[in-house]
Amino acid sequence: MIRKKTRTAAAAAVALGIATTALAICAGPAQAASVATWDKVAQCESSGNWAANTGNAHYGGLQFDLPTWQGYGGTQYAAYPHQATKQQQILIAEKVLNGPQGYHAWECWPNTGLDTDRTNPYPAAASSVGVFRPSNATFYLSNGGYASFGANGDVPLSGDWNGDGKDTFGVYRPSDQKFYLTDNNSTAVKQPKYGNPGDVPLVGDWNGDGVDSIGVYRPSDQTFYLTNDDNATEVYHVKLGVLGDKPIVGDWNGDGKDTVGIYRPSDQTFAMTDSTTGGTTTTHNFKYGNPGDAPIKGDWDGDGRDEVGVYRAQYSDFIEATFDGGGVYSSPRYGVNGDIPVIGQW
Template structure:
């Protein structure tokens, strides 16, 4: 049935101070991605930018996504139908459709740049944890606060991960005294309580098998050994990487969706990227002594790249190429603990 309000619909219904870097991993564009501004153009054509529209024409929300597509691409993790989900959630599912079906899935695509826009809509953001109040503050790369929540207890280590594969990060915390992870799907309630590793180990979060959900891991600082779990129960991978005293890191270094291990040498300010076999993939110097190393997808696509946080000023320095500082932003207060996530 053709709705009078729309002439086009979704047609497819198929189910810093940086030193010299020597990283050789190239940034790879995903199969399909588009900026929010491009999705806004699609929505203007599809629904006059009404993200909650439902006219009973078989297509829903701002991007007029069919219910079959919504279910097939995981939209029900957000809401029963697209029109009941947020704009961001609709765009995240549209990204999956775009990657699978291409711009032809939307009759409105011609002239919007959807077929050629490779910018991801939601790059990883920054955040900070106030250990004095146990409060997380989520932010974007412009330094704006997106939200805040209290989670966990004093002395626990803050975490963030996409525990359910919904496309956005939510909070978690790790009790180093007991080696216990506490994971939240809604930033309020504890959805999972998991003991993994030994007391005193350092918690890790990454997608070790590339399924689209974050899993836990732990790092033994005495032996420089990573213990990674694909099911949040058993140790799937054990790998030594780096040296004792280095700071463990993880990242999607090749842009494949599967995370590898890494480490930061605080004595030289050097990042080392590795795979789950323990091989070194690259290295780079970035930031200054005493800064906290960071990893994220600051452009929202391709491999993970590095960053650094100056705890004395509460300033983030993010690099898109592992060499130059692309973003400098102050967020939170000195003494807070930096976190990153796709909020």
């Protein structure tokens, strides 16, 4: 149960897993609440401390008790609520909000908007295209944004490094095998060193916690080496593909976790897995593109699931595929010859 200043009989019933009809009618289906509303609830419940653990048997910003956290699936993120990210706590709170108690699970609901808000806190956003121009080390986005970051010779990256739901820039510097990652598109807040010379840098949310981590693909042994969120410790290594294949990672089934795949330039074949630990078993296999194309991926339609595509450098064309390569979703043209494609949910 969520922390209550006064435990009522109804609260005890839900804590025991008893969903009474009267309680369900009282609360009603709340559907969703914005991050701003959850911040108001957390401010009242825990003074806005999303890592709260004061010894009162209730944890985190929204003061879950352990049975509620476990019962609504919180342990997929962390054993205890206060060990989970803010986003993960809110995602579990959304499930509670749609449960028998609804917003009455929090005594702090009055004056927060929790009873009237119907806003999805983390709506899926469609990916947008952009480019990195090596000549001036500048990112240019098709939505009009731009920023100088990195240096000529860097490999451009984009990812959500802090779990706020928005991608920001990063670069990988092959000369020192370091990742330079920024939360504001201007200042590197993380500079982890990972991999070996000749590795291909990767970015993905391997564990579904809403925060992207780094990794590399080693062409010499066709193996993906993926780190956890401290961006230093290997947590997965997966061998996939053959010499000459190009790595590609994405959330191919919409479960919130990125998994690995390869693109074979020799025959324009994509082959992706739905499990980071799935070994060589691929679940999505199809041909797409022309010889000379470079593989890309993004959530083109905002449905929470990545699709692939190709970048045709001679025309600066991003040719986005429908799911599993059945057709062309869109084909925006952006940038100039010599640019490197960059895709993100800005």
